[in-house]
């Protein structure tokens with residue numbers, strides 16, 4: 103509000119200071135007295151020179167000047183005052199009345215002209231009028247100054263705000279925006295005025311942003327706060343996160359809503375708001391959130407997120423009567439890479455594996471890193487086993503090509519267990535656990551393959567724990583038994599070999615077969631200890647029979663992939679064989695094609711070492727795995743064992759028979775021995791004989807039997823005698 107002004111000689115509470123200049127002392131005195139009586143503060147100057155000196159040393163509001171004075175006249179004094187005190191007004195009081203003098207005085211800036219002899223009242227009225235005007239101008243200048251100061255202060259406060267401050271018109275167009283927007287988003291405030299806020303709001307948040315302004319019950323006491331993304335200026339199309347607080351302006355609290363000038367760009371401000379940049383907080387939150395639900399190395403969902411998604415997928419599948427598949431993937435030979443090339447290379451390998459696996463998947467699938475070299479995969483929309491089978495094959499193939507880690511070329515494979523909802527379980531934990539169980543069955547069978555979970559694999563969790571405990575005790579209590587199944591020459595009916603097959607004489611459950619406990623032994627790594635026991639016992643038994651008159655008797659032992667992959671496999675095996683004084687030439691180890699193909703380089707090296715020491719190598723279940731004939735003929739292999747599934751097919755006359763023909767022909771071609779497994783009937787035996795495959799094994803000659811029974815049978819003249 104402007105200060106109240108008066109027309110008294112006092113402006114702003116102070117008396118106006120007047121300089122009176124005349125070269126006539128008497129006139130000077132009377133003029134001075136007249137003004138002093140009216141309350142003005144008066145200084146007298148006798149002539150122009152003295153006047154200029156006073157002007158140099160004191161400030162005046164007004165000067166009353168005579169014109170005609172010796173040396174320094176009134177015009178000179180006016181000029182001096184204009185130069186030194188431009189705010190000081192001048193009134194000429196002179197006997198000079200020529201037009202020239204008057205007009206010259208007015209041109210020099212005189213505010214009025216009073217002729218001598220003057221009328222005191224007229225003079226006083228003129229002085230009062232001039233000082234009053236001056237006082238008004240000063241007051242106005244002060245108000246202007248205060249306004250400018252206040253405006254500058256508010257502008258400083260608004261522009262220095264850490265937040266964007268804005269006003270919008272009723273249509274959502276900017277009326278005002280502070281300069282903070284420039285440093286945060288790159289827009290100049292002027293370019294936004296008149297533009298709709300949708301110009302800077304991210305499209306994804308536009309609907310929420312619009313609703314926020316229009317929603318009900320928003321007032322300055324109850325503003326709307328929401329988080330939105332705002333676009334930065336330019337082509338980068340980056341966004342930053344802001345917390346917006348906005349409310350409609352109440353005309354009662356701010357009367358200037360109708361302002362149509364300045365920054366308001368002709369618009370009426372309807373909304374006021376602030377936008378706080380919360381990008382860093384959002385990014386920190388997002389990172390914490392990501393970390394909680396992702397594996398940072400592979401950036402895949404972690405176990406927690408996988409379970410969450412699986413739970414949702416199960417609910418959805420149950421509601422819609424659909425299937426889904428859970429796969430448990432465990433990398434083969436990852437440990438070897440990690441142990442030999444170091445963890446940094448191991449990490450790189452995991453990232454590269456992730457990349458290849460991801461390429462095989464569709465958008466809705468969830469691949470997660472479950473831990474270590476284990477991954478889980480959720481396929482939420484599959485129609486049949488075939489869909490899952492197709493993807494499993496794709497994943498296995500994807501990892502077949504070598505990985506280049508620096509200078510090293512490494513091979514890994516993957517063992518995949520698959521459980522389908524609802525067949526293999528209807529809960530999240532069950533599906534994961536059953537996929538895990540199925541995966542261990544793949545591992546036990548030589549890795550690098552896939553298997554669907556089936557009930558026969560199932561050992562519920564409590565049973566698993568009991569079984570694991572029992573198995574450990576079985577090793578302590580020596581409950582493992584070794585049975586021997588004869589391998590017979592069908593020409594002579596003589597036993598040429600014995601395959602050692604483990605059994606577990608369980609104190610409560612009776613005699614258990616490998617399928618009941620071997621997967622668990624693999625999983626718990628008890629397989630190493632178990633295999634040592636089997637080998638020790640078999641070397642003792644068969645060694646005794648060899649020495650007792652069966653010098654060519656062959657001992658065939660099954661080896662687990664875990665044993666074969668152990669770096670000290672050859673050393674350990676040979677130590678045990680030597681410990682029992684067992685002739686290495688009578689020992690045949692059976693391994694599957696997959697075990698070899700898993701790590702061709704390492705395994706073939708080990709096989710060569712063993713073969714060099716006289717040990718025979720047999721490929722078990724031949725024809726069912728992933729072998730490449732290209733490699734087989736270059737490996738030190740002595741025997742191919744035709745898988746029983748092909749032998750069984752002989753009777754039905756389907757493709758299996760053709761496969762037997764092919765395998766036997768190939769074995770002959772490669773000069774390998776051949777043993778047909780699972781021979782149960784005369785028909786099969788005859789067929790095999792016809793192909794020239796004379797070594798057979800199967801229930802036709804008898805199942806695996808305890809050592810005592812085999813010992814008796816060996817005493818008989820022919821193997822047929824041991825048949826049941």
Ligand SMILES: Nc1nc2c(ncn2[C@@H]2O[C@H](COP(=O)(O)O[C@H]3[C@@H](O)[C@H](n4cnc5c(=O)[nH]c(N)nc54)O[C@@H]3COP(=O)(O)O)[C@@H](O)[C@H]2O)c(=O)[nH]1
Pocket residue numbers: 587601602603604615616617620633636660661662722723743746779780781782799800801802805806
């Ligand atoms: N690492 C080790 N693995 C072992 C050991 N002992 C066994 N095993 C592995 O378990 C698989 C199953 O063995 P098993 O239940 O003993 O079955 C063998 C025979 O009983 C069975 N067989 C033999 N003849 C016939 C037949 O005519 N019909 C028929 N239905 N089954 C028959 O086949 C199994 C032997 O097969 P193979 O090993 O392929 O020669 C077994 O396959 C081993 O992998 C062990 O100590 N360590």
